[in-house]
Every structure is written in structure tokens, then in C-alpha cells.
Amino acid sequence: MWVKPQEVFLKTALWDCDETTLYFVLQRRKGHGKSKGLSSLLVGTLDSVRDTKPAPYRILHQTPNSEIYYVIATALTELEIKQDWQWLFENVSPTLHSFDTEEEITEFVCCKINSLIATEQESFTEDEDTINYKNVDYHFHQRFGMPKDEKLVCHYSCSYWKGKMPRQGWLYLSMHYMCFYSYIFGRNTTLKIRWADVTELVKSNSLLLPDSITVVTRDGEHCFTMLLKKDETFALMQQLANIAMKQLIDDKTGNYNIDKELLTKLSKNVPKKASFLKRDLDAKKQSNLYTLRFRLPQVEKLDGTEECTLWTPYNKRHNWGRMYLSQNFICFDSRVANLVRLIIPLRNVYQVEKADSGGTGSSGESGSILITTSYHTSFLFGNISDRDFIVHKISELLAKLPNDVFREKSGKAVGGQRVEGAWTPQPPLMTLFKTHQTSSIKQIQQKKEKQWEDHMAEVGRGVSMYRTTEGSELVVKGIPESLRGELWSVFSGSILQKVQSKGLYEKLVNEALSSKNQANDEIERDLHRSLPEHPAFQNDVGISALRRVLCAYALKNPTIGYCQAMNIVASVLLIYCPEEQAFWLLATICETLLPDYYNTRVVGALVDQGVLEELTKSQLPDLHAKLDELGMMKMISLSWFLTLFISVMPYECAVNVMDCFFYDGAKVIFQVTLTILDVNKEKLLKSTEDGQAVQILTDYLEGIFNDEAMALSTEPRTAQKTIKIQELVYQSYRMYGANVSSECIEHLRLKHRLRVVRHLEDSLEKNTLRALQQDKLLDANELQELLSVIREELFWAKRVPAERLEAPYEAYRLDYAQFKTIYVALSPWAKGDYAEAITARIFKLMDHDDDGLVSARGLSLAIGLSTRAEAQKRLRALYCAHAPPLLSNLELRSAQLTEVEELADDAISFFDSIQRPSESIQKSISDMGDGQIDKSTDSTYSPDEAIAAEAIRVCALGVPPGASPGTPPPPSPPPALPRPHFLRLLAALHDLTQYSTPLYEAVARAETLLLQLGELRHRPNLDREMSQDSLYLAAAAQPSALEPDRNGNLEEACAQPSPSKDEKDPTEDWSITLEQFLATMLAEAALEEFFSKQVSILPQLEALRQRDRLQSVS
Amino acid sequence: MSSRKKVLLKVIILGDSGVGKTSLMNQFVNKKFSNQYKATIGADFLTKEVIVDDRIVTMQIWDTAGQERFQSLGVAFYRGADCCVLVFDVTAPNTFKSLESWRDEFLIQASPRDPDHFPFVILGNKVDLDNRAVSAKRAQQWCQSKNDIPYFETSAKEAVNVELAFQTIARNALAQETEAELYNEFPDQIKLNANDNNRNRDGDNCAC
Secondary structure: OEEEEEEEOOOOOOEEEEEEOOOEEEEEEOOOOOOOOHHHHHHHHHHHHHOOOOOOEEEEEOOOOOOOEEEEEEEOOHHHHHHHHHHHHHHHHHHHOOOOOHHHHHHHHHHHHHHHHHHHOOOOOOOHHHHHHHHHHHHHHHHHOOOOOOOEEEEEEEEEEEOOEEEEEEEEEEOOEEEEEEEEOOEEEEEEEEHHHEEEEEEEOOOOOOOEEEEEEOOOEEEEEOOOOHHHHHHHHHHHHHHHHHHHHHHHHOOOHHHHHHHHHHHHOOOOOHHHHHHHHHHHHHHHHHHHHHOOOOOOOEEEEEEEEEEEOOOOEEEEEEEEEEOOEEEEEEOOOOOEEEEEEHHHEEEEEEOOOOOOOOOOOOOOEEEEEOOOOEEEEEOOOOHHHHHHHHHHHHHHOOHHHHHHHHHHHHHHHHHHOOOOOOOOHHHHOOOOOOHHHHHHHHHHHHHHHHHHHHHOOOOOOOEEHHHHHHHHHOOOHHHHHHHHHHHHOHHHHHHHOOOHHHHHHHHHHOOOOHHHHHHHHHHHHOOOOOHHHHOHHHHHHHHHHHHHHHHHOOOOOOOOOHHHHHHHHHHHOOHHHHHHHHHHHHHHHOOOOOOOOOHHHHHHHHHHHHHHHHHOHHHHHHHHHHOOOOOOOHHHHHOOOOOOOOHHHHHHHHHHHHHHOOHHHHHHHHHHHHHOHHHHHHOOOHHHHHHHHHHHHHOOEOOOOOOOOOOOOOOOOOOEHHHHHHHHHHHHOOOOOHHHHHHHHHHHHHHHHHHHHHHHHHHHHHHHHOOOOOOHHHHHHHHHHHHHHHHOOOOOOOOOOOOHHHHOEEOHHHHHHHHHHHOOOOOOOOHHHHHHHHHHHHOOOOOOOEEHHHHHHHHHHHHOOOHHHHHHHHHHHOOOOOOOHHHHHHHHHOOOOOOOOOOOOOOOOOOOHHHHHHHHHHHHHHHHHHHHHHHHOOHHHHHHHHHHHHHHHOOOOOOOOOOOOOOOOOOOEEHHHHHHHHHHHHHHHOOOHHHHHHHHHHHHHHHHHHHHOOOOOOOOOOOHHHHHHHHHOOOOOOOOOHHHHHHHHHHOOOOOOOOOOOOOOOEEOHHHHHHHHHHOHHHHHHHHOOOOOHHHHHHHHHHHHHHHHO | OOOOOOEEEEEEEEOOOOOOHHHHHHHHHHOOOOOOOOOOOOEEEEEEEEEEOOEEEEEEEEEEOOOHHHHHHHHHHHOOOOEEEEEEEOOOHHHHHOHHHHHHHHHHHHOOOOHHHOOEEEEEEOOOOOOOOOOHHHHHHHHHHOOOOOEEEOEOOOOEOHHHHHHHHHHHHHHHHHHHHHHOOOHHHOOOOOOHHHHHHHHHHHHO
8 A cells, every 4th residue: 555655764673674676675574474583572562561562564665875765655565565665666666767866866756656646546545534523333342242244333421311310421322232322420321232233213202302303212201302313313223123123033034145245345445534434324214215206126226316306208297306317327307296207327328418599488498418328318408507527427337247247148148048958938928827807897998008009109118118107097097907017116116136136047047947945936836826726827838837936936036935815916927927037026126115024024014014004003093903903913914915815816917916015015005905904994993803803804805896808707706895995096096096105105114024033033032942941951040141141142142043943942043153153151160170071072063063153052951960960961972972973083183293294184073173173173164164164064074973963862862853753752872981991081070170189089080990891891791781880889999009091091092092993993892882881970979969969150151241341342 | 501502713724825724614614625725825714503412612713824934924813712623734734843833833922711622623634645754643643652642644635624623623612711710710811802702701601
């Protein structure tokens, strides 16, 4: 990185020179890299004490006769500095010879570097703001003990009401927390709330607390007042809380790409100032509104807007409004709502020109731009105040378009793949399976088609048609069947997605059909249960198309996979749209129009139930009260929303609602629902129980009819006609169209998402606790605490998305590092020098599927076993943890190899040696964390070994942590321990008992006995199963004086030549069985007592929580 | 008690997706089988009047969505249930294995007064198919281990045992109702917003 040339005097102080030329020196800070003298150590310490931390590499400019040096470049890495060095060498050095004086050379170099900086640093603006922010950021991290990667977004001055006293101080908003700090009259007030714990944010204005923001969490309410910028603060709080919620949804379902993108973007810009982050969030919000308004792909980022007019040829007028620019689109929306709206994809733009001499009228003359598309249509924008800038901007955006790439690729892809796939995408199924139509209905349809043809002749066709009031009116009346496919795609914006990802559908289908998974099975089961009344789905043609669309989508979006109701929606789409278009429409519904609806916890649908409830409460308060009393507010409309009314209304009516839904968005479902409730209000108010109320609504919905289309159902209509669908849709716009706006829905969704996610989290936690209690080891209190520790621990780590949770506790899965943190802190077994090894053994014992992750149950069992279980169970668990193949020969061997070839077997061993556990285990496990889990697992166990491992786990725990608790354990004898394994077990036992002399001696006694027993194995005629009696006899025998000391044993084990199976090893026949082990151990009263001790882990839990807080401070 | 004229029983049908819940309900109520049902989203219900021990009983049968992701949404429908019917598909062992979790989930969510004696009925459906995979014995054993839940092997398609099963359901639910009356004296155990019959009963009591 080039820096503004600065004079330095001490060339060598604290620096080592790496390279020198006549005019330049490359230096390295002492304490970095190779040099390892005392002074360099000192410099390193000095730097970290002073917190100055200069960049470790720099380049100086000098001239032979001058004592003055100029720093011209610095870098954090050697590579970076070498690049700069290389550049200097190639570009600057050669020219320097042509100068006469050294002064000139210096001047030239400085000038050159300055100009480099000037061009490079357009975006790079470090000013006082940054320094100020850095200070605040520093204090924020110190004060609240934030992890380093927590990013402060903004801070505000305000008052926090603690009890009846307002405390003036600072409110800090960061990505995951909101914090408050004040220090007044020697009183310190700090508050730290995680966004993920917030259940509600309220802006209130009461007499007592005017203009306040109330934050409701699970634990209580917090009130803030005297905010200078209350609205801004509130909006930001809402936004941050929602990002947190989406992450929570995300954690279990996979990824939520937009927020991820934002977050990664944030993390890349670590040292940026607060206002940048804030600006970024603001921009994101603007972009969201923008994409929502014009139904653009969600990744679209708004670049800027400009007041201007749009000339509409169909009525020859200039309409005032606003032009929006983003990477791929130019959009326009009129100032008068719904008057005219326009979307021009930049990829279609052919020419942009200034149109001064157009002479089109009075107002449009100045500052006009004419945009011509490649489809020979042009759009005239006028009254642009800064026209040159806009034209410049558009051409800049155009230049960035990668559109040629798209076109070429897609052409080839289509040509190539059609041959290999054994399927062809279907045209709209209605063209293949014509339903009978009466002549009057045909006439109506034709009349409608004519109206639309006329309309489109005026406003254009396709993406860039003018969306006018007249158009909306036509939509409300119902789109003619033949045009549905086209117009749905255009209105919903799905056509844009389709164009942007050409060829993707075919690829997805080919891949999806050849794979076997749960989603595909579920889809298969529902194919004939989607729209069975339509002839297209009584036939393999329709069924196959439906299968392709659903399977392809499940593959495209694994966070959703397949959710019932999607089949119903998709089948209707297939009736009207060509297959690929239907696919993209489905994608648009799932991702944009009904976000999160179909994910694994149907979060979106739940959120919208909340939104509906709130809307009902405000619009129809008495009905809301009634439905609430009947307990059906939460349930009536779930299927209405999930299937877009298709499953509750006659099909030919529901599609009319869909017409408006694609045109106006989710608000339509809300307004139709409200209208239905409103119309039936009187009856509903009289109903006495939920069944009756549901019946009223069912009758009404089934009675809706449509004269303008043929009924699909061939069965005679039984329901009494209630209302014409066109009338219902019209009524919904008239009664609720204005009150229920898209912005309002979006706003309410934000609010209810907090509650829904919180609720889901709580119930997950409750279910987990319930499941864990069935193990009957730790008590409820401890489990509760443990779970909150786990949650805290997982909070910073990336959680694993779980497709299908076998049990609630599977949602909480810890990797080894996380497991270790908690286990070491809580378990009495992990206190000694050998703690790492024991933890690793136990981890592996609990990791029932060998994926490097242990569930919350695994952890609670692990801790429970060491604190609560009967002595026999505890010893059994310890024994099993050391049995092969859990403790594999490979690991034993690698333990011996470590001295020589440290890293050689990293790749093959799952856990490395026990001798060097802290480094190698973490290493191998952190490798696994990076997505190599599968590979390392594969290389660990052969199928036989995997079965053996499973058997051992069953034996150790009664039930493997993966199986649901409560099922009886199948009896299976644990394998005998070979000598090396047994020695490890002994080492672990020594470690557990080392603090108490009597215990230690007891272990030593038992150990001697067991070692002798192991020797007995050599005698061929000895029965495999030793009788209890002989064991006790043996136990009674006094340990001999040759008590082997512990270290001696270990050394012996290590010193043995690598026990490869081929060689005849003296230890081969040596073994100890579980029975022998247990009997001997339990014969020692001290040991039995020790392993029966009931330990409460509450103090440790408390300590761990305290430490977590402190740790994050440092 | 004999003065009571109308009894309404709320019956919930649970079970994995595709085991035939909707078909069973329709076979019982409408006496017909169709393979043209849409997958159930949310919940649906039908009512039917039956005569049990000379009493007219209205059965309100709630059919629910089977896909796992909808399981937690069922809660709203469970409220005030008098009987719970668990259905599995005898040709699909997985659907049998899920019974346990459906039962647990129901008990947790509905939290009936007396979970140990709440009336359940298990139906092994699709016995008309050849590829049977769960034996009657295995199912029976499981039912016995769960407090002797009545077990029926049914075929919604061929109307095998459907009537009988629902009769039993009605009878068991009714027996539970009668028992419940004894409990009703304890104020803390009165169901809030309970279904129709509770309120009717109160009315009747006043009239007496």
C-alpha cells in the first residue's frame, strides 16, 4: 500500500533491512518474520504495549547523499510489500537515472507516489470521523466485553429509565447487541441486550415517558427517552433486530443470502467508520423497498433516484415521478400512486441519448433523455435537473453489464443439454388438455383477450410495458386464461429471474431427477394429490412436469426443499405457463412474494398469521375478539395463505385472486382474507365454537363462483353460490385496498418476525429440555443453565443447518472446540493434566454419527455421566471410551510417530495423538469444521468398524445419543481392551484420582491386579469369561511390591515398536474385559465411593457464565 | 346426565403425510373413497352424527396436515380434543415409527387433564395393499405397551373396519367425557373456552 511520503530519520532503529537498492530500501519490523533476537522480542512487546502496531513491512526512499528517508509504502504481508517493491523496480527505477540531481529524484518519487495514492484512494477516505469512530468502537468493545468481530453500527445519546430514574448516557447499536452505558454521580449503568432476545420494539408516547422507545425482551422491558433522532434510532433498531431474527431462521435452514452478503460485506470493511456501516444498512433498506416496489430480483441494489417526468405515448402526457437506477434496471414510478410505473432492464437498452430538440411539448423540453431498447421501443424522460450526470451514470451502469456473456452461454447450454435429457419441457398444460368450454364462456374469454390486446397495443408488451391504472383495472376483472402465463411472469418479475439464469432449470432438473433424497420422496407422494381434478394431472404428462418443477426447486433451494402446498401452487402454474416459466414463478413466490413461507418451520406463514391477526384487530375489532375467544385466530387462514386460496376456493376462482397477487403482491391475500371475514362477520359473531365458525367460512369459500370461466370440477356443485369472484376481488380493493398497503405489510412482517422466531426458539428450547430430562442425569435447573451456556457458545459460531431434526436437541450441535470449552469447565473428569485427552475420548464416544459434532444431548450425557450416574455406569463409559475402534490402533500408533513425523498422518487420523492432544486434536477438528468432515470420517472407519463403534456407544450409554431416549438398550458385550488401550485408560484414571493419595493408591492396586489379569490371558486354556469368584480371589491378593509406576507404564507403551497387525506382537493376546475392569475397580471402596459421588454442576455453570463475560472483556 | 340432548365430540386425526387420514375421514363420513384428494394443508374437518349407546353424538372430525414441518402448527387444532386417532400406513414402517412422536407431541400440546388415560385409537391403514411391512402383531404390541390403546386394521379404500373404528372412537371419547364430569367440580380443571358440550352442560345443570 502506497503511503504519502513522509520523512523519517532513524533508518534502522527497530527495523531490519531486507533489500536495498540505490534509491530504495525494503524493511521489516523487528519481531516479525525470521529475525529472533532479544531486541526484536522487545520491539514486539513495545508495539503491543503501546498498541501502535505499525505495519511490519515498509519501503523507504533515499538518495545516497541524503540523511533523510521517506516512507513511501507499508504493508502487512511480505507478499504485498514485494509487489510494491517489484513495481518500483520495474516502473520507477529505470527512469531515475535520467534525472540530474538527487533533489529532482526525490521530488519525482514523492510526486509519483502521491499521484498513485490520489488515483487509488478515491474510495479510501480516512478522516477525523474515522478516528472518532475508532475511539467509540474501542470503548464499546472494552465496556461491554464484545468479541473483536462485533461491529458497532451507531451510537446515540439518550436516557435509560432504570426504575424511576432516568440515566443519561450512550446507546450503542451493533450488529448483534444493543448496549447502554452511563456514568453519572459515580453510578455506573450498563445494559447489554442481544438482538436475538428482543421480542418487541415499541415507539411510544405516553404522558409519563414522552417520545420513548421501549425494548421488550424475554426478561423485561427497557425504556429509552430523550433521543435526538428517535425515528432514525428506532428504524435502525428494527432493522438490526430483524437481521438477527433472519439469522436465527437461517441457522436452522441454511442461508438467507441477502443478509449473508451484507454481513460479509461488513466484515470485509473492518476499519470503516460507523457512518459507513450505518449508510450501508440504510442503503440496504432502500434497496429492499425498491426491489419490493418493482418486483426486481432481491439482490438488486439501488444506485440512486432522480425526480423527472415520463412521457406516456398512450395519453400523450408528461407524468411527474421518480426515476430509479440500479445495476440492472431503470425504473420509474409516478408521483400519483398507480398512475404509471415502468421497468426497463438495462440489458434491453440499446441507446441512451439526450433529446433536446424533440419539441414534444411545453414541460418536457429541458433535460430530456430518450432511451431506446433493442425491441424498438423508446421511453422519454424529461425535466431531469442534472441530465449529464444521469446519462453518465446510465452509461456507466451499461458498461458494467455482463450481458453478452449471458447470451452466449445460454445459447450453448440449451443446445447441448436437450439431447442428453430424456425429457422435454411442457408448454402450458391447458394447451394440451383443453377443458370443455361453453360458447358463452368462450365469448367472454375472447372479449377479455381483445381488451388486453387493445391495452397492450397502447402500453406495450413484456417487461417494459407501462403499468397503468387501466391495466390494474383489467387485472382486477381477471386476466384471460390465454394470457395468464405471460402476464403473471411479467407482473411478478419472475421473467427477469428466468432471463438472468438461462439454462439453470434444465441443469437443475437433470441433476434433481437423478438424485434420491427425502424431498424427492415427499414430492413423489404428493404428485397425485396436487390438482387431481384437472385432466392434465390425471396423466403422466402433467405429473412428470410437476415432478420436474418441484424436484428442481427443492434442489435449487435446499433451505425450503419441498413443502406441501407448493405442489398445489405449482400445478396451477403449470396449467397456464410453459414449464420453465412455471418454475421461475414458483421461485418468485417462495422467495419474494411469500418469503420464508415454505421453509422447514413455515416461519413466513406464521409471521403472516400474526400480521393478519393484527390487521383484523385494527380493522375488525369485534370480530377479532370473537375469533380470539374461539381460539381460531391463529388457524383459519393458514391454508388460505399457503395455497393462495387454491385449496379452499373453487380452482377457477382462486386463479383470479392469483392474477391480483402477482400484480400487487402479498397484500392482496390479506385484503381478500379481511374481506371474507368482514362479509361473514355477522354469522361468525353468532357462532359458538370453532367448528361452527370454520364451517361458516368453508361454506362461503366453496360457494364462490366464476361465470367467466369453466368450472374445473366435473362433480355437480353442492355448495350454494355465495359471491362472484370478480365481485369479491373488487370489494377487497374497495374496502381494504388502501388500508392494506405493501409497505404496511412489510412493516408488520418485521414486527411479527421477532415474535414468531422468539416463540420458535423458546419452544425448541422447551422441547430440548424435555427430551434431555428423560436421561434422568442432570436436573432441570442444571439442564436449563447448561442449555443457555450452549446457546451462548453457539451464538458466535456458525450453526449447522439441519434438514430434518431427529430430535429437538439435534438443533444444538457443538463441534469439538465448543464441546471442550463447556466440558472442561463443567466436568470433574476434565480437571487434570490429562483433561484434553479425556475430553477428546468422551467427545468421540458421544459423536454417534462421527460427523465431528455432538448434540446438546451428547454434552448433557457426557456431563451427566461424570457427575450423576452410578459408579458402574461411569466406569463403563470410561472403559468404552477407550475401547477400539473408538480409540483406534491408528491413533495409538500415531501417538508414537509424533516424535518423528509430526504432521505425516494428520490427513489420515481423525484424532491425533494423546501425547500432544492440545495441538493436534484441535487441528484435526478444526479441519473438520472447514467442511472436510465427510472425508475425515470416511477415512476413519471401515463399515465394520463403524458398526463396532456404534455397539460400543450403545454399551457405554445404554442408548446412543442419536437414538431417542427411552428405548431399551439392546444387549451387546463390549470388546475386551488390548494392552495399549488399557494403558490409556489407566492414564485417564490416574489423572482423575491424582489429587487424593488414598484414591491414587486404590487405582494403583486395581491397576496391578488388572495388569496381572491381562497376563493370564496368555494361558490358552483359561476361559474367556472369568468368573466373579476368581476375580475376587485375584482382587484379594495383595499387590506385589513391584508396583509399576505410572510413567513407567506409559513409556513402556510408547516405547513399543509400532504394533502393526502383521507382526506378532507380545501384547496381541493381552486383554482386559469390561467385567474384569468393573469388578476390580468397584472392589476398591475408595474408588466406588469416588465414582458414586453426586456432584452438582451448578457452581461450575455459574462460574462458566461469569467467565464468559469476563473473557469477552479482555 | 340423561337430560343432555346433544353431545359434540372433537376427534383429531394425526399421522404422517400420505397414510390416508383424509380418506379415512371421508370414508367414514361420506361413505365413499376417492383418489382425488389434494394434500391437506392446515386442517380440515367434517361432522357426522352417530348413535352410541342410544345417544346421539355429533362427531367433529379434524383432519390435519401430515408433513413434519406442519406438526408444530397443529397445536391450535388440538385444543379441546376428546379423542385422538393416530394413523399409520401398514406398508410404510416409517409411518409406524412416527406414532410415538405424534402421540407425545399431542399430549404435550393438547395437555389433557389425564394424559395417561386420554383416549387414543390407532389405525393401521391400507391393509388392502399387498406389500404390507408392519405386522399386526408388532402394532398390537406397541399399542399394548401404551396403556392398551385400541388398534384397528383398516382400509379406507375398501371400507374395512372404518365404521367399527370410529364407533370405538366415539364410545371411548364419550366414556372419557363422562369421567370428566366428575372432575369438573374442581375449578382449576375447567377447560377455558372448552368446546360446545361443556357449556351446554352447564346450561343444563342450571335448568335442572
